[in-house]
Amino acid sequence: MAELVRRGTTPVVAQALRSTAAATISYVVALQLSSEPVPLTAPLTALLVVQVTLYATLTTGIRRVNSVVAGVLIAIAFSALVGLTWWSLALIILASLAAGHLVRVDEFVPEVAISAMLVLGVTQVSDTAWDRVVETLIGAVVGLLFNFLLAPPVYVRTAGESIEDLARRLRTLLLHISDELTEHIPVARAAARLHEARRLDQDISQVDASLRQAEDSLRLNPRVREGLLHRIVLRTGLDTLEICTVVLRVLARTLTDLAKHRTDEPLFPPDVAAGLQALFGHLSQAVQSFAALVTTQVSANAEEAEARLAAELAKAKADRDDVAELLLFRVQQHPRQWQLHGALLAEVDRILDELDMDHRSRRLMEELDRHAQERRERFPRWAKARDRLRKSWSRLRRG
Structure with a gap:
């Protein structure tokens, strides 16, 4: 029993339970909002968006939505111009992979081409395309809200x-x-x-x-x-x-x-x-x-x-x-x-x-100072506002 409880807290089991729940919820929501009879894009997106950590979910969700939307837009443009042939398929894959690098979706570059091919391969391109966008947004939003409302465990x-x-x-x-x-x-x-x-x-x-x-x-x-x-x-x-x-x-x-x-x-x-x-x-x-x-x-x-x-x-x-x-x-x-x-x-x-303890203390202080400096350089306005608030608070306490 103790071993079962221990395994239940491992990242693999936690990931499986969270992904299953998020995918199921997104499918139920997509059934109500999408015109597709079987909106599997929503649970697929939720399954891929929900990661073990909240930070990874946020960064992954944004990149995945960008990749799917980029692929759908490319498919709409190609369907209006040339339709689906062997050479247009080659062009759409090449254009999708190039667009994936341009929009900086990192590991989801193939997802741009996959989305474009799936949309291009159906008859009603425009309707299916927008349904796919809606389902993708549903899956991404459900995945994000799932981790916001049920904070992931700390590993x-x-x-x-x-x-x-x-x-x-x-x-x-x-x-x-x-x-x-x-x-x-x-x-x-x-x-x-x-x-x-x-x-x-x-x-x-x-x-x-x-x-x-x-x-x-x-x-x-x-x-x-x-x-x-x-x-x-x-x-x-x-x-x-x-x-x-x-x-x-x-x-x-x-x-x-x-x-x-x-x-x-x-x-x-x-x-x-x-x-x-x-x-x-x-x-x-x-x-x-x-x-x-x-x-x-x-x-x-x-x-x-x-x-x-x-x-x-x-x-x-x-x-x-x-x-x-x-x-x-x-x-x-x-x-x-x-x-x-x-x-x-x-x-x-x-x-x-x-x-040595002194060596470790110096190392910790150096790392804290480095992170503080990086934060100041990344968000200079926030750092200035925080410094002003601290100075104001200090004056109030002295006064």
Whole structure:
């Protein structure tokens, strides 16, 4: 039962239910307003207009209406001039595709040609054309009103689960690398860890898609306050984990290169290996705490995750300094592959820097400032009016 409830909140199920309801309602309305006996254009349009998020519904609905109207107008013009022949069909497809790019309907460019061909292929072109326009408008309006009156769900939790899953896989890979440092590692096993890191790097695109859906669900959604802040927190959090993933891939490559030179001995002496194990253990915990900090929705939980992250980073930095001293001592005695030891420390430093709380705070402020500046540049009059209202309010409070 719990699994059924969980599936009922997934984007796929929510999309299916919302699209079905909107298409059915638009068909019932079109039966009353259209002269067509079976006005299937209305439910078809509603089915395509209603998206998972309100923001996507608005942008998609406008582009779809534009594409259908453009196709209908082209069909009316061609039917009045030449009618339907093989060469006129070729011309109407070419003209429709060109018109689709001119009116900027993006992914709905083929819809312009489809609408034109459907209208051109019937006998009563003018009547059918306007009926098709009416049905399209009905489907689009029903789809838009459907999402206005029944606000779509917010998919922050889905994006958060994807980010947490990425962090768990990062943590697991770090622990696997840590467990192998005290023993002899064949080149094939080290290369397998490198391939695992590469797969992890490639899978980030799936997490990014989930996050983009969450970002769209936060835009223009009446359920959400401070939607911009939520989007920036999630986006910057994923950016940080993505950088850590790339650095971990480079770190795995460094260990693979080292394994090629240490074919009959462990990668590191016992004391260095023990220090690296402690370091990677604290790094793995820090990654998990960082993901919890980014995805938590409760302030108390956020403070707890921040405290855990600060503690793990402090321990990791102390371990890093100890390992650096041990490596320096060992390199002075046996300077084999010293450059790989330095690269390993540099990669650890990069991960620590990305997870650092001060670095994250600066990044959040920079992103907020950038969005504010973009909004000012896009809507200068609104920004000036808002500034005047704030100044007036300040003077009233002081007075």
